[in-house]
Amino acid sequence: MTVGARIERLVTSGTFSLDGGTWDVDNNVWIIGDDREVIVVDAAHDADAIAEAVGGRALRAIVCTHAHNDHIDAAPELAERLGAPVLLHPDDLPLWKQTHPDRAPDAELADGQILAVAGVELTVLHTPGHAPGAVCLYAPKLTALFSGDTLFAGGPGATGRSYSHFPTIIESIRERLLTLPGGTVVHTGHGDPTTIGAEAPHLREWIARGH
Structure with missing residues (x-):
C-alpha cells in the first residue's frame, strides 16, 4: 500500500575541502517522496548508502543545494547507478x-522553478x-524547507571561505526565508532541524550586526 509523501533523513560522513583545508563532516541527505518515487537532496559521501535508502523506488532527481564537495561528491555515481539527473544552479559551476x-550537472536549477514528486511541489x-x-527548496505541503548550508539552528551558514559573502547570505535569509511561515521546519545540510520561527530572533541579530 502506498503512503503519502514523507521526508527521510540519512546522515553520511566524509570530508569537506576548500581553500587548501580539509575537515571531517557529517552531512544530512534528504529523501523526499513516497513508496514509488523520490528526490534526493544533496548526495553526500556515500552512494551505496543513499542507493540503499532509495531502495526500489524511482529516483526522479538529485538536487544539489550548492556545490561544495561534501554535498556533491557522491552525485555522479548515484546518478549513474539509478538513472537520475543531477540538478545544480549554474552560478555554482x-x-x-x-x-x-x-x-x-545534467540540468540547471532556477529561482522559482517547481520540482514535483509524489504529489508534492518543491x-x-x-x-x-x-x-x-x-x-x-520550499515544500509548503510538507511544512518544510530544505536549506542546505544557508540556514542552520542558530544562524546563517559559514561565509569565511572562497565564493561566500556575509551580506549576501543575510539578504537571502531576510528576503527569502524569514518571509516563510514560522512553523516551517528547516531541514539543514548538517545537524538538527529547526524552524523559521525559532531562528527569526537570532537572524535579526545577525542582520543588525551585518549592516
Whole structure:
C-alpha cells in the first residue's frame, strides 16, 4: 500500500575541502517522496548508502543545494547507478568543477522553478551567500524547507571561505526565508532541524550586526 509523501533523513560522513583545508563532516541527505518515487537532496559521501535508502523506488532527481564537495561528491555515481539527473544552479559551476571537472550537472536549477514528486511541489529559492548558486527548496505541503548550508539552528551558514559573502547570505535569509511561515521546519545540510520561527530572533541579530 502506498503512503503519502514523507521526508527521510540519512546522515553520511566524509570530508569537506576548500581553500587548501580539509575537515571531517557529517552531512544530512534528504529523501523526499513516497513508496514509488523520490528526490534526493544533496548526495553526500556515500552512494551505496543513499542507493540503499532509495531502495526500489524511482529516483526522479538529485538536487544539489550548492556545490561544495561534501554535498556533491557522491552525485555522479548515484546518478549513474539509478538513472537520475543531477540538478545544480549554474552560478555554482566553478565550485562543481573543482570536484567533478569531467562531469557536468545534467540540468540547471532556477529561482522559482517547481520540482514535483509524489504529489508534492518543491519551489527552488535562490539564496546565494554561502555559495553563489546556493538554493533552498520550499515544500509548503510538507511544512518544510530544505536549506542546505544557508540556514542552520542558530544562524546563517559559514561565509569565511572562497565564493561566500556575509551580506549576501543575510539578504537571502531576510528576503527569502524569514518571509516563510514560522512553523516551517528547516531541514539543514548538517545537524538538527529547526524552524523559521525559532531562528527569526537570532537572524535579526545577525542582520543588525551585518549592516
